[in-house]
Amino acid sequence: MTPFRYGVCAAIAVALAALVGCNDATGGGSGGSAVPAPYTGPTVQVTGRVTYTRVPSLPLPTGLDYGNQVEMPIRGAVVEIRDASNRLVSYGNTDASGNYTLRAAQNQGNTLRVKAALGSPLSPNTYVVDADIADPNPPASDPLRGKALFVLDSPLTVVAADLTGQDVNAASGISSTGVFSASRPSGPFAILDVIYRAQALIRSADPGASFPMLLANWDTDLDGTDDASSFYRRSESALYIRGFEGVDLDEFDTHIVAHEWGHYFEHHFSRTDSLGGSHGDGDFLDDSIAFGEGFATGLAGMIMGDPVTHVGDPLYVENTATGGFSFDMELDDDTVGTGPGGRPYEGYWSENSVSEILYDIFDSAADAGDTVDLGFTPIYQAMRGGEISTPYFTSIFTFLNALEQVIGGRQAGIDALAAGENIGARDDHELTPGGRYLNILANGTTYAGTIQATYANGDAADFNKLFARVMIRAGLTASGRHRITVTPDPITAPIELRLPNVAQKWLPLPGEPLIYDAFPMGNDLIFSVGLEAGFTGRTIPFTVTVEPMASPIMPEGPG
Amino acid sequence: MRRPLIVLPILIAAVVGCSADPSPSRPDDRGIKPSAPFTINHESIPAADDPQRHAVTLTITSAAALPSALLAIAPGPGVAVVDPPPPTDLGALEAGVAKQVAVVVRVGDAGGTLTATISRPGSSVRQSHLVRLGAAAAPVVDAAPPGEAPRPVVTPDGERVIIHQGTPR
Numbered sequence: 001m002t003p004f005r006y007g008v009c010a011a012i013a014v015a016l017a018a019l020v021g022c023n024d025a026t027g028g029g030s031g032g033s034a035v036p037a038p039y040t041g042p043t044v045q046v047t048g049r050v051t052y053t054r055v056p057s058l059p060l061p062t063g064l065d066y067g068n069q070v071e072m073p074i075r076g077a078v079v080e081i082r083d084a085s086n087r088l089v090s091y092g093n094t095d096a097s098g099n100y101t102l103r104a105a106q107n108q109g110n111t112l113r114v115k116a117a118l119g120s121p122l123s124p125n126t127y128v129v130d131a132d133i134a135d136p137n138p139p140a141s142d143p144l145r146g147k148a149l150f151v152l153d154s155p156l157t158v159v160a161a162d163l164t165g166q167d168v169n170a171a172s173g174i175s176s177t178g179v180f181s182a183s184r185p186s187g188p189f190a191i192l193d194v195i196y197r198a199q200a201l202i203r204s205a206d207p208g209a210s211f212p213m214l215l216a217n218w219d220t221d222l223d224g225t226d227d228a229s230s231f232y233r234r235s236e237s238a239l240y241i242r243g244f245e246g247v248d249l250d251e252f253d254t255h256i257v258a259h260e261w262g263h264y265f266e267h268h269f270s271r272t273d274s275l276g277g278s279h280g281d282g283d284f285l286d287d288s289i290a291f292g293e294g295f296a297t298g299l300a301g302m303i304m305g306d307p308v309t310h311v312g313d314p315l316y317v318e319n320t321a322t323g324g325f326s327f328d329m330e331l332d333d334d335t336v337g338t339g340p341g342g343r344p345y346e347g348y349w350s351e352n353s354v355s356e357i358l359y360d361i362f363d364s365a366a367d368a369g370d371t372v373d374l375g376f377t378p379i380y381q382a383m384r385g386g387e388i389s390t391p392y393f394t395s396i397f398t399f400l401n402a403l404e405q406v407i408g409g410r411q412a413g414i415d416a417l418a419a420g421e422n423i424g425a426r427d428d429h430e431l432t433p434g435g436r437y438l439n440i441l442a443n444g445t446t447y448a449g450t451i452q453a454t455y456a457n458g459d460a461a462d463f464n465k466l467f468a469r470v471m472i473r474a475g476l477t478a479s480g481r482h483r484i485t486v487t488p489d490p491i492t493a494p495i496e497l498r499l500p501n502v503a504q505k506w507l508p509l510p511g512e513p514l515i516y517d518a519f520p521m522g523n524d525l526i527f528s529v530g531l532e533a534g535f536t537g538r539t540i541p542f543t544v545t546v547e548p549m550a551s552p553i554m555p556e557g558p559g
Numbered sequence: 560m561r562r563p564l565i566v567l568p569i570l571i572a573a574v575v576g577c578s579a580d581p582s583p584s585r586p587d588d589r590g591i592k593p594s595a596p597f598t599i600n601h602e603s604i605p606a607a608d609d610p611q612r613h614a615v616t617l618t619i620t621s622a623a624a625l626p627s628a629l630l631a632i633a634p635g636p637g638v639a640v641v642d643p644p645p646p647t648d649l650g651a652l653e654a655g656v657a658k659q660v661a662v663v664v665r666v667g668d669a670g671g672t673l674t675a676t677i678s679r680p681g682s683s684v685r686q687s688h689l690v691r692l693g694a695a696a697a698p699v700v701d702a703a704p705p706g707e708a709p710r711p712v713v714t715p716d717g718e719r720v721i722i723h724q725g726t727p728r
Contacts, residue, residue, distance in 0.1 A: 049728075060686075061633065086714065086715050086716075088716070112725070135719060144719065148720055150720070150723065151723070153725060154725030170726075171726050181706065182706035183706070229592050230591070232589065234588045234589075256592050260590065276591075277591075279591075279594065280595065280623070281684050283622070283623050293593065297593070318593070321689075323688040324595075324687060326685050326686075333681075333682045334679075334681065335681035335682070337627065338626070339623070497579065506579040507579065509579065
């Protein structure tokens with residue numbers, strides 16, 4: 001690790017520090033005071049290692065093993081030393097073993113600060129922040145959006161000469177019998193370490209990859225806001241990780257943190273058309289959410305493994321205070337029985353099928369039915385390439401086709417993995433007879449479609465289940481503006497229209513058909529008509545017409 | 560991060576002239592963690608004439624319709640199973656419809672635990688539920704932590720931080 005000393009970089013540091021922090025009187029505390037000038041006096045070298053204490057997870061039913069906590073290195077974190085007057089003396093990052101080398105002010109007290117942040121010390125790309133306490137009016141320039149960053153402080157001995165062995169640990173704050181203290185310093189660093197591993201996996205495929213800003217919110221307060229699950233929220237580019245004592249400590253569930261980071265990866269590095277909403281084992285899901293969730297779980301197994309040897313960790317574990325659940329991506333899941341409509345549980349609708357395929361493509365283990373060992377790079381390239389550019393809704397089909405573009409065609413081993421999950425002949429949109437898309441012509445002909453209720457559980461998440469939307473491919477017979485007209489039966493039925501790679505959705509005006517004008521490019525117009533989110537599952541017949549329009553719409557001018 | 564240049568068959572929506580409402584955003588733009596396949600709750604009632612004898616009722620609800628599920632009961636320290644549930648095969652489960660299983664146990668003076676684990680034939684999915692009984696019924700992890708958690712402070716150079724103290728090694 002190369003330490004940076006204030007000097008040449010001082011001016012840059014001060015300028016960026018003002019951006020990184022929230023130098024605003026509304027921030028409270030010492031708001032309004034001037035930023036201290038950096039320390040420029042004589043220094044000594046300080047070396048040491050920083051660690052965090054992890055509560056390991058054993059196979060269920062044991063779960064989190066409080067009696068055998070382990071110290072792990074804090075890797076890649078931003079570290080800095082401040083003098084007795086809180087002036088910044090030096091800064092850097094810990095290395096892959098948690099070691100740091102910094103400079104401290106000579107002959108005075110200094111503080112070592114380890115930030116729960118990754119990336120450049122002056123402009124990190126990842127921060128672990130408190131989910132619940134925020135400045136309501138942060139400055140626009142504040143990358144933390146008013147949230148508070150977790151840091152670990154440790155005083156350093158007053159010295160005249162170089163100082164070694166300044167090793168510091170972030171304790172778990174949990175006893176060997178599971179009794180909590182008020183302060184739980186290691187939680188943020190446990191989250192940070194999974195993200196460090198995730199970034200390392202990406203860099204194994206793309207050494208030049210840079211990471212857009214991520215706020216990893218550690219939620220330790222059951223205050224009724226965003227408490228129900230750990231999740232990634234696209235509109236904030238933020239993870240929310242549950243850390244509720246006596247309830248659920250997801251900061252120690254590595255695969256959950258990695259799974260949610262997988263949604264960040266989809267958002268910023270690839271693409272997803274996932275509908276969102278709740279999902280789980282045994283669910284028959286819409287193609288896009290099945291792929292998004294299965295991808296995130298498969299990626300978690302890769303993140304918690306070794307990108308060089310292609311050995312991953314296939315065991316996904318969710319620990320809670322009263323138990324938990326787990327599944328193993330190396331074992332063929334859901335092979336017994338059939339679900340709604342007599343369909344087998346395995347298929348493009350199953351997030352478990354997707355994660356098993358993804359994981360088997362990555363890993364080197366030659367388990368039953370798996371002869372594939374591609375590692376992560378081709379998966380990364382597929383997600384960065386064809387999975388972004390496909391004109392269709394994202395699914396296991398679009399991914400496998402994107403992968404074929406990367407590896408130069410179909411491979412028998414990958415076909416076998418797909419076939420093992422009841423995913424047979426395929427193309428980018430499963431055009432095979434009985435396939436997923438309703439194929440129509442955009443020539444004014446009216447076609448019939450039906451939104452189906454795979455589930456009618458009275459569940460607000462029925463909208464993200466299989467066949468709750470009809471994906472439509474309208475072959476174009478002309479260029480220019482086209483009008484889509486969808487008439488549900490009854491006319492008041494809750495439907496919505498979505499387009500691939502567009503976050504927006506469209507609803508009909510009350511009591512009217514849904515009419516949408518588009519300017520498609522290419523040979524097809526792709527869209528879906530589905531059950532509006534939040535409504536319980538039901539059957540909704542509809543008719544759909546796509547017709548070319550004579551003249552383009554001109555934007556309305558004033559008056 | 561620089562995204563690759565993407566050439567998409569871009570659909571340019573023209574709202575003007577459409578009889579459709581562009582929803583301002585998706586109601587839920589979150590990717591959330593997988594839900595537990597089962598909801599498992601329990602109720603434990605000590606016998607009136609024998610406080611160490613507990614009737615434990617497990618209530619199991621599957622999130623999805625399943626053809627079958629297996630239940631295993633494992634007593635932990637301080638608990639002995641007196642009357643195990645006869646069938647461990649729960650049979651077919653309907654989504655959202657609860658099934659109950661009763662087990663009678665004897666609990667030592669210091670209390671004890673019982674673990675119920677549900678698995679599915681042809682699946683690696685396992686879900687466990689810990690039942691604390693007798694004197695162990697109040698889990699230590701629920702004890703109110705002493706002291707107060709660190710609060711955010713704003714540093715002289717404007718950073719908003721929550722400071723935990725490191726432990727020297």
